[in-house]
Amino acid sequence: MIVGLVVNPVAGLGGPVALKGSDGPAVQARALALGSVPRAADRATAALRALHARRPGFELRTVAGGMGEHSARAAGVPYRIVHRPALLTGPLDTRAAVPALAGVDLLLFVGGDGTARDVLDAGPTGAVLGVPAGVKVYSGCFAISPFAAGATAAGFDGTTLDAEVVDLDEDAHRAGRVGARLYGTLRVPAARARLSGRKTGSSTAGPGTVESIARAVVAAMRPGTAYALGPGATTLAVGRELGLELTPLGVDVVRDGALLASDVTEQTLLTLAMSQVTHAILSVIGGQGFVIGRGNQQFSPRVLARLAGITVLATQQKLAALGGRPLLVDSGDTATDAALSGPARVVTGYRESVMYRIQSASEDT
Known part of the structure; x- marks a missing residue:
């Protein structure tokens, strides 16, 4: 060969x-x-x-x-x-x-x-x-x-x-x-x-579905905790629910309903995570199922190690379109990906969530 x-x-x-x-x-x-x-x-x-x-x-x-x-x-x-x-x-x-x-x-x-x-x-x-x-x-x-x-x-x-x-x-x-x-x-x-497959959009999900996810996220936010919102239409809806205009396709950090840092780099996000309790809010890439490693490289292994927790967001339609395939993480570090693997709670609406498997993209299929 x-x-x-x-x-x-x-x-x-x-x-x-x-x-x-x-x-x-x-x-x-x-x-x-x-x-x-x-x-x-x-x-x-x-x-x-x-x-x-x-x-x-x-x-x-x-x-x-x-x-x-x-x-x-x-x-x-x-x-x-x-x-x-x-x-x-x-x-x-x-x-x-x-x-x-x-x-x-x-x-x-x-x-x-x-x-x-x-x-x-x-x-x-x-x-x-x-x-x-x-x-x-x-x-x-x-x-x-x-x-x-x-x-x-x-x-x-x-x-x-x-x-x-x-x-x-x-x-x-x-x-x-x-x-x-x-x-x-x-x-x-x-x-x-x-194969990763081609990314698909979120057009199949009604706006009410995305907004209900946003309401659930905002209702669960704790005072004094910083939340790093990854890119995606669903996380933008979280910003709208807070009355904030977030950076399209960027990573923004909010705390107590206010914008703490906009369009942050990996180094800025690391500094914030080292100085205060920080939680990540990440959406799933439609058609591919990636949570980490596609368009959100600011969430590096060293940043992920400092986070207090991760909340994953996805509409039920987006999960159903995966056909049972797992959600994927590809941070560039196999130990980090393995630590993130396993059953995870995915917020699919207001007071709605499902348990869904996250898997390292380097795990042999």
């Missing part, structure tokens, strides 16, 4: 510092200046380790430097370099690397929706699979975690299915206007249990 690997080394940079994306050199430079640390290479290494543990005889072809070579070396996997990029950070590098990796049985690419779009534009000739590492991972061509990507690659038998590639206008995204555009489809391994 021959596997190709291409890594977008700057994927995900904007998430922890509340930039809501990482596309473009200006955003990447700002993210680095704000203290964001690249994680894509580590995610690629984790995928390769999972693949190597299950199929040690595979051949790896990759790209020089941070676009694959460094991750292969860290994973202890033999590799052959087939392309040397010019810039290491631009979409043109990804688009040039994909044709150089033609002829592999499966191409692993590491990044987010922007990287998936670049792979699609390059015209891959065979099967591909995304290793999630971006801020936005709404496309259906990604595995649910690096571990799942490696395990799926190891068991790949050539059977594929079509998966959609979508992306957002990041400038509009930062302004709170979410409108995913369908760019096309990629052929991915037919391993539905390990």
